[in-house]
Amino acid sequence: MDEASSQNQLGGSANPAGVANRQNLEEPSQRIQYSIPGILHFIQHEWARFEMERSQWELERAELQAKIAFLNGERKGQENLKNDLVRRIKMLEYALKQERAKYHKLKYGTDLVQGDMNPPVEEGGEEVRVDPDAILSTNTNVSWKQSRHLLRQYLQEIGYTDTIIDLRSNRVRSLLGIDGGGNEENHNSTPAMNGSDTTKRMPDANRWNVTKKTPSCLEAQIQDAERAVIDNFEFLRSEGEDAEGMEMDDDDEDDEPEEEDDVHRLKSPKVPKVALDVDDVDGESVDLDPDFRFLPDVEDSSPGVLGFGPGSRRVYGPGGEEDALEGLGELAQLTVTNEADATYDQISSTKENFRKTWTAKYTLRSHFDGVRALCFHPQEPTLITASEDATLKLWNLQKTVPAKKSASLDVEPVYTFRGHLGPVLCLAMSGDGDKCYSGGIDGTIRIWNIPSSNIDPYDSYDPCVVGGSLPGHTDAVWGLTYHGQRQHLLSCAADSTVRLWSTDARSPLLYTYAVEKDGIPTSVDFVYESSNQFVCSFNTANCVIFDLETGKPVTRLDTETEQGSSSISRQINRVVSHPTLPLTITGHEDRHIRFWDNNSGRLVQSMVAHLDSVTSLAVDPNGLYLLSGSHDCSIRLWQLDSKQCVQEITAHRKKFDESIFDVAFHPSKPFIASAGADALAKVFV
Amino acid sequence: MADQNVVLRRNRPGTKAENFYRWCDEAYEEMDSTLVVQQYIQQTIRLDHNNIDTILNAPETQDEGVWKYEHLRQFCMELNGLAVRLQGECQPSTCTQMTATEQWIFLCAAHKTPKECPAIDYTRHTLDGAACLLNSNKYFPSRVSIKESSVAKLGSVCRRVYRIFSHAYFHHRQIFDEFESETTLCRRFTVFVTKYNLMSRDNLIVPILEDESAGQGESEA
Numbered sequence: 001m002d003e004a005s006s007q008n009q010l011g012g013s014a015n016p017a018g019v020a021n022r023q024n025l026e027e028p029s030q031r032i033q034y035s036i037p038g039i040l041h042f043i044q045h046e047w048a049r050f051e052m053e054r055s056q057w058e059l060e061r062a063e064l065q066a067k068i069a070f071l072n073g074e075r076k077g078q079e080n081l082k083n084d085l086v087r088r089i090k091m092l093e094y095a096l097k098q099e100r101a102k103y104h105k106l107k108y109g110t111d112l113v114q115g116d117m118n119p120p121v122e123e124g125g126e127e128v129r130v131d132p133d134a135i136l137s138t139n140t141n142v143s144w145k146q147s148r149h150l151l152r153q154y155l156q157e158i159g160y161t162d163t164i165i166d167l168r169s170n171r172v173r174s175l176l177g178i179d180g181g182g183n184e185e186n187h188n189s190t191p192a193m194n195g196s197d198t199t200k201r202m203p204d205a206n207r208w209n210v211t212k213k214t215p216s217c218l219e220a221q222i223q224d225a226e227r228a229v230i231d232n233f234e235f236l237r238s239e240g241e242d243a244e245g246m247e248m249d250d251d252d253e254d255d256e257p258e259e260e261d262d263v264h265r266l267k268s269p270k271v272p273k274v275a276l277d278v279d280d281v282d283g284e285s286v287d288l289d290p291d292f293r294f295l296p297d298v299e300d301s302s303p304g305v306l307g308f309g310p311g312s313r314r315v316y317g318p319g320g321e322e323d324a325l326e327g328l329g330e331l332a333q334l335t336v337t338n339e340a341d342a343t344y345d346q347i348s349s350t351k352e353n354f355r356k357t358w359t360a361k362y363t364l365r366s367h368f369d370g371v372r373a374l375c376f377h378p379q380e381p382t383l384i385t386a387s388e389d390a391t392l393k394l395w396n397l398q399k400t401v402p403a404k405k406s407a408s409l410d411v412e413p414v415y416t417f418r419g420h421l422g423p424v425l426c427l428a429m430s431g432d433g434d435k436c437y438s439g440g441i442d443g444t445i446r447i448w449n450i451p452s453s454n455i456d457p458y459d460s461y462d463p464c465v466v467g468g469s470l471p472g473h474t475d476a477v478w479g480l481t482y483h484g485q486r487q488h489l490l491s492c493a494a495d496s497t498v499r500l501w502s503t504d505a506r507s508p509l510l511y512t513y514a515v516e517k518d519g520i521p522t523s524v525d526f527v528y529e530s531s532n533q534f535v536c537s538f539n540t541a542n543c544v545i546f547d548l549e550t551g552k553p554v555t556r557l558d559t560e561t562e563q564g565s566s567s568i569s570r571q572i573n574r575v576v577s578h579p580t581l582p583l584t585i586t587g588h589e590d591r592h593i594r595f596w597d598n599n600s601g602r603l604v605q606s607m608v609a610h611l612d613s614v615t616s617l618a619v620d621p622n623g624l625y626l627l628s629g630s631h632d633c634s635i636r637l638w639q640l641d642s643k644q645c646v647q648e649i650t651a652h653r654k655k656f657d658e659s660i661f662d663v664a665f666h667p668s669k670p671f672i673a674s675a676g677a678d679a680l681a682k683v684f685v
Numbered sequence: 686m687a688d689q690n691v692v693l694r695r696n697r698p699g700t701k702a703e704n705f706y707r708w709c710d711e712a713y714e715e716m717d718s719t720l721v722v723q724q725y726i727q728q729t730i731r732l733d734h735n736n737i738d739t740i741l742n743a744p745e746t747q748d749e750g751v752w753k754y755e756h757l758r759q760f761c762m763e764l765n766g767l768a769v770r771l772q773g774e775c776q777p778s779t780c781t782q783m784t785a786t787e788q789w790i791f792l793c794a795a796h797k798t799p800k801e802c803p804a805i806d807y808t809r810h811t812l813d814g815a816a817c818l819l820n821s822n823k824y825f826p827s828r829v830s831i832k833e834s835s836v837a838k839l840g841s842v843c844r845r846v847y848r849i850f851s852h853a854y855f856h857h858r859q860i861f862d863e864f865e866s867e868t869t870l871c872r873r874f875t876v877f878v879t880k881y882n883l884m885s886r887d888n889l890i891v892p893i894l895e896d897e898s899a900g901q902g903e904s905e906a
């Protein structure tokens with residue numbers, strides 16, 4: 001028996017079948033007999049199972065940790081990007097400040113006092129450099145390394161590495177608002193610099209005209225980091241040239257055989273298609289030229305700032321996932337304060353203070369000389385401009401030239417009004433938008449029946465558009481304003497008269513106000529708050545409210561106390577009446593905007609509003625905002641209650657010493673517009 | 686640079702017509718805006734519109750492409766004055782086609798397929814088309830430098846707008862003469878396109894330079 005049992009025991013491991021047999025035989029007598037080999041086997045089995053599960057969990061854990069690491073990486077990347085943007089905004093602000101100071105100094109010989117003038121460069125760059133190092137050094141955790149290794153093996157096993165990283169980098173980019181990998185290729189094949197997209201992404205950057213460039217700049221960086229600012233936005237121009245290069249084929253098509261068409265066939269001078277506003281980009285960045293030269297250095301000082309460059313795989317370097325995983329276990333450090341956060345928050349909060357940031361959207365090019373006046377249709381997205389080239393043009397903002405790369409669209413006129421001999425100086429539109437009135441240097445006021453805004457610009461000539469004229473003035477007509485309810489037109493001219501016209505009567509001239517004792521009138525407006533008054537400004541700096549019925553002065557605004565020395569600097573260029581309040585606003589040659597109480601004639605407030613003479617003013621239909629244009633090339637938007645400037649946009653270039661002639665609000669749509677001596681008009685949305 | 690007492694060249698609101706643009710001239714070298722060439726051309730024209738040689742004489746440093754371009758802009762702008770006058774007299778019923786001599790009928794190039802527009806429409810369409818082309822952001826994105834390929838476009842614009850002169854000359858002689866005596870525009874245009882080889886001599890059918898049979902056009906009518 002002993003032998004047998006020992007044999008049995010020995011055989012247990014050697015011959016399991018025998019054990020089974022034996023057990024079966026013995027079963028009836030002994031219910032469950034645990035044999036050592038059996039137990040061992042079981043334990044072995046179980047151990048293997050747990051071990052397997054454990055390793056699975058470990059893998060899972062590693063995977064999750066990788067995910068955390070990746071998210072950390074994402075966050076880092078975003079922070080870097082954010083830092084970079086903040087830095088850039090600071091730079092641009094600094095550049096603008098410097099330029100302002102320089103301009104001011106050149107202009108007035110004194111230093112302009114304005115806040116911090118230190119280049120905001122260092123902090124940003126340093127911060128970025130320090131951060132990753134800190135992270136690297138703290139990560140010496142052994143178990144973490146093991147799991148990292150495990151994960152790597154795991155990932156390699158399933159051949160997943162690249163895909164997953166690709167996938168995620170795409171996600172990061174989509175998180176960042178940068179289009180995914182697909183677009184990366186797009187950028188190569190069809191350089192679709194979609195400006196409108198970028199503007200949506202960074203609307204808060206638009207506060208100042210310079211930073212307005214940031215959005216498009218951002219996108220460019222993402223495509224080609226270093227090129228961005230180095231060339232002082234020169235790259236935008238070259239983009240434009242590229243585009244034109246690509247379109248040379250069209251060009252050639254248009255190039256008609258020189259002589260052949262002389263007799264019968266002329267190919268159409270094709271409407272231009274490119275709308276990248278090279279001109280404008282140039283115009284707006286040109287002022288900042290010298291200051292941007294230091295940007296390249298800055299760029300170098302913070303490598304990797306532009307983390308999510310062309311494809312974020314490159315960010316993580318050749319050992320992509322390794323770097324990503326360096327962030328593992330970094331949860332604790334997630335709370336490390338990021339200096340840029342504060343700045344960023346400030347920016348986003350300032351953004352919220354502004355109800356709307358206006359950006360240039362339409363460029364109206366077709367005039368040959370300075371655009372002196374413009375006015376919007378009461379309801380439709382159309383406007384009319386009047387120019388020193390003696391024409392008026394009707395523009396439909398819905399008929400744009402398809403833009404290729406720019407946020408700014410070009411518009412071509414749908415109709416050209418010809419009738420004036422010599423520059424057209426002022427413009428008014430009737431309340432229903434059917435007619436418009438223009439005053440010219442030829443002393444005439446012309447009436448135009450506005451054709452449909454969907455008219456074919458090359459339709460046959462319809463003499464009905466020319467609706468006659470209002471004869472009376474004997475010198476240049478400088479001011480026109482239309483009163484919708486009264487259907488009256490008010491004009492002022494260099495012949496020192498103001499005239500009131502009824503626009504539907506047979507004898508239209510209702511009243512001639514001889515105002516020569518106050519000087520030559522420069523601008524007129526109805527007083528909307530009081531039903532039968534108008535206000536007239538003069539080149540002598542006088543500004544008087546008259547009674548429409550009697551022609552007698554009602555209130556003489558107290559301009560005596562606020563006078564400069566030379567007669568020219570006293571001139572008021574524009575007067576507007578507030579739509580609801582007894583408030584008159586004047587724009588002066590001496591750079592001031594002044595606010596007056598209609599009843600007392602007292603000065604309510606006076607402020608230096610521009611760097612050069614204020615030429616034009618417009619109040620929005622609700623009476624909350626004031627828009628001003630100046631020969632300093634900029635338009636500014638003011639909050640009327642606080643008299644704070646909420647936005648400044650550099651809009652036009654100078655011709656001689658003139659730049660901006662007129663500004664306007666659309667009466668019912670969110671458009672503002674400016675008219676310039678550079679023969680352009682611009683519409684902002 | 687800018688002194689306090691510097692002259693500001695501005696047509697401020699209230700300026701009388703006679704004083705419009707009447708300021709002391711600025712030397713070409715001192716103009717620093719991006720619209721220097723336009724400023725300079727307009728300044729010399731205002732000085733004496735009969736002095737064609739001076740008007741067309743480019744400052745030494747001036748890029749010729751831009752010079753030609755800005756002159757053509759100025760021509761198209763001033764041609765508006767002729768178009769306004771024609772608008773009153775040149776009716777689609779009487780001038781049903783754009784003709785000068787009976788030799789040619791000019792088709793209007795402003796349409797997708799060139800069209801036999803009445804003379805007044807031809808005039809308007811051609812000026813409107815020229816305004817679009819010369820302001821096109823595609824061909825003329827800058828007024829400071831112009832690509833060669835775009836400069837090449839100026840010739841066809843010249844040929845087309847010249848027909849407005851020729852139609853006026855052969856069909857509305859009184860208007861033409863009045864306009865010419867006020868502006869000397871056709872003469873200046875003729876000298877311009879000849880000087881810069883923008884049109885072939887055969888096409889210059891208005892006998893405006895006939896009194897000087899010599900090749901180089903001279904001023905004084």
Ligand SMILES: [Zn+2]
Nearest residue numbers: 775780804856
């Ligand atoms: Zn005719």
Ligand SMILES: [Zn+2]
Nearest residue numbers: 793802806810
């Ligand atoms: Zn036509």
